Amino acid sequence: MFVPLFLVLVSLVVMAGRIRTADGIVVEAARDGARAASLADTTTGARIAGVAAADDTLQSQGMSCAVPAPNTSNMFPALGAIGTVSVTVTCHISMAGLLVAGIGGPSVTVSEKFVAVVDTYR
Numbered sequence: 001m002f003v004p005l006f007l008v009l010v011s012l013v014v015m016a017g018r019i020r021t022a023d024g025i026v027v028e029a030a031r032d033g034a035r036a037a038s039l040a041d042t043t044t045g046a047r048i049a050g051v052a053a054a055d056d057t058l059q060s061q062g063m064s065c066a067v068p069a070p071n072t073s074n075m076f077p078a079l080g081a082i083g084t085v086s087v088t089v090t091c092h093i094s095m096a097g098l099l100v101a102g103i104g105g106p107s108v109t110v111s112e113k114f115v116a117v118v119d120t121y122r
Contacts, residue, residue, distance in 0.1 A: 015095055019108055022093045026065070026112045029057040033070060033087035034116035043072040050087050058089070065091035075118055083118035 033054030040046035050070035058065050071086045090111040 018093060018095065019110065022063070022091055022108075022110050023112070025058065025061045025063055026089045026091050026110050027114070028061075029054040029065070029067070030087045030089040030112045030114035031116075032057045033067065033089065034085055034114040037070040037072065037085040037087060038075075038116040038118045043075055046070055046072045046075060046085055050085065054087060054089055058091075063091060065089055082120075084115050085118060086113055086115040088113040 033050040036053035037046040037050030040049045047069040051067050054067040058067070067087070067089050071088075074084045077083050088111065090109060092107040092109050094107050096106060
């Protein structure tokens, strides 16, 4: 009687752990991408550096996610204003192995955005 309940509880704990771990990796990738983009001298360089840094972080953790080009529309603002670059990383985390008693499902989407300030004195 308690075995099915225990299996459902274990599945929920594993699912929460997968989501939390993936969320931490996605936050780290967005932060790394935004920081790398903010150090670039041009918007093209920022896009390339941002995607490369985010992809490197994701691949080092064994994840493959969509990383669109960083938003560089505010990279070079008017004189006296602060420039920013943002990166959004979205991942679909598979829960297919957790189908005990219907818990889990095909995937859960984790998305994070990070904004980095462009260094004025670069």
